[in-house]
Amino acid sequence: MRAFLDRWLPSPTNANAKEQARAAAGALLGILLTALVGHLLLARAGMSIFLVAPIGASSVLLFALPASPLAQPWSVIGGxxxxxxxxxxxxxLLGDSVPLPLLAGLACGGAIGAMFVTRSLHPPGGAVALTTVIGGAAVQAAGFEFVLLTVLIDSVLLVAMAIAYNNLTGRRYPHTQQLAHPNPHATGDAVPTVRLGFKPEDLDAVLKQYNQVLDISRDDLEALFLQTEQRAYNRRFGIISCADIMSRDIVSAEFGTGLGEAWAAMRAHRVAALPVLNRARRVIGIVTQTDFLEHGGLDDYGSIRQQLRRFLRKSGVTHTEKAEVVGQIMSARPTTARVDTPISDLVPLMADSGFHHIPIVDAEQRFVGIVTQSDLVAALYASRFTETAA
Incomplete structure (x- = not known):
């Protein structure tokens, strides 16, 4: 009997208890505030109906599934x-000329067709259409004002609550379409990590062949596939962590390190970047050769040497607009990784996002090393060579 029931029950949700509580609390606050504000606004307009039942169904999508294409602002309000x-x-138009069951079916079917055409598919919209048919005398008396006042105001208020609540609780909303790995160089090439394996056009072709509405956005689906590929890679080659490949004896700088001193250190050690640490050896920034070039105004290649010397030379005065120390030109709050981070996690950062150096920190966020593109390439080559030899 249990096996029979399991075939009909949906799979357990992947959301943990904290996420479930977040969604429930959001719906509570959303409906409460929508009802209170809606009552104040609609009472002034002379409307006796200030809250419609389908808004409760909308709240499930907005707070429990904020990433769903069916829960986006246009879907909710427009649908x-x-x-x-x-x-x-x-x-x-039809009034009493057709039986009520047929009128109800026509309303729901027509609503679905209209939502498909306007790209505003929202399941509670079917309930709104049905409410106009069986909502009773008050709805019939209000007519189109019921839709253009009550339904519209309730939908707008609930969406406004969802925008505020979801973003305050760490959920991106509205959940707009984004490329899983945008090209940082703004060119037409796909980023390196998606040049092998499945491509975006492969996903588009499969979705077209599937020919059904999915309750997940295309960009989220692509991101899940890429993360799945990454986990499969880890299982296949074993997990190599940043601690295994990072450089540990690193030349670094402090916020107050002079520009000339920092530049000389980079030249002497033939490195292209220096992590910037505070006294607790926590990473507060990173300074690269690009930072020197950009802040030095080195766009005239004919006089680059003279401009660089002028930029590195101390001004000799206490108050100047000219940058004097590393902290004034560094990139603050750089992307870091933990010592136990698998190096496969660094591939999208370096290959797609354009990072050349990733500072490595320990469990207390203290700087312990750095991984460069050269380190990563060497490690990936070694793991591939080991697999081939085996």
């Missing part, structure tokens, strides 16, 4: 309002 207009138009 609810367009469905309501379709339903009310059919009620006014």
């Amino acid at each position: 609810n309002v367009i469905s309501g207009l379709v339903g009310m138009a059919l009620v006014r």
Whole structure:
């Protein structure tokens, strides 16, 4: 019996208890504030109905599935309002000339068709359309004002609550389409990590062949596939951590290190970047050759040597707009990795995002080393060579 029931029950949700509580609390606050504010606004407009039942279904999508394409602002507002207009138009047009069950079916079917056309598919929209048919005398008396006032205001208020609550609790909303790995050079080439394996056009072709509505955005689906490939790589080659390949004897700088001193250290050790540490050896920035070139205004290649000397030379005065120390030109809050981070996690950062140096920190966020593109390439080559030899 249990095996029979398991075939019909959905799979357990992947959301942990904290996420479930976050969604429930969001719906509570969202409906509460929507009802209170909606009552104040609609009472002034003379509307007796200030909250419609389908908004409760909308709250499930907005707070429990904020990444769903069905839960985005246009889907919620457009889907609810367009469905309501379709339903009310059919009620006014057909009235008592058709049986109520047929009118209800026409309202829901017409609403779905209208939502497909307007790209505003939102499941509670079907309930809004049905409400216009079976909502009773108050809804019929209000007519289109029920849709253009009550449904519209409720939908807008709930979306506003969702925007505030989801972003305050760490969920991106609205969940706009984004490339999983945008090209940092703004060229037409795909980023290196997606030049092998499945490509975006492969995903588009499969989705077209699947020919069904998915309750997940295309960019999220692509990101999940890429993360799955990464985990499969770790399982296949074993996990090599940053601690295994990082350079440990690193030349570094402090916020107050002079520009000339920092430049000389980079030249002497033939490195292209210096991590900038505070006295507790925590990373507060990173300074690269590019920072020197950009802040030095070195766009005239004919006089680059003279300009660099002028930029590195101390001004000799206490107050100047000219940068004097590393802290004034460094990139603050750089991306770091933990010593136990698998090096496969660094591949998208270096190959796609354009980072050349990743500072490595320990469990207490203290600087312990650095991984460069050269370190990563050597490690990946060694792991591939080892697999081939085996």
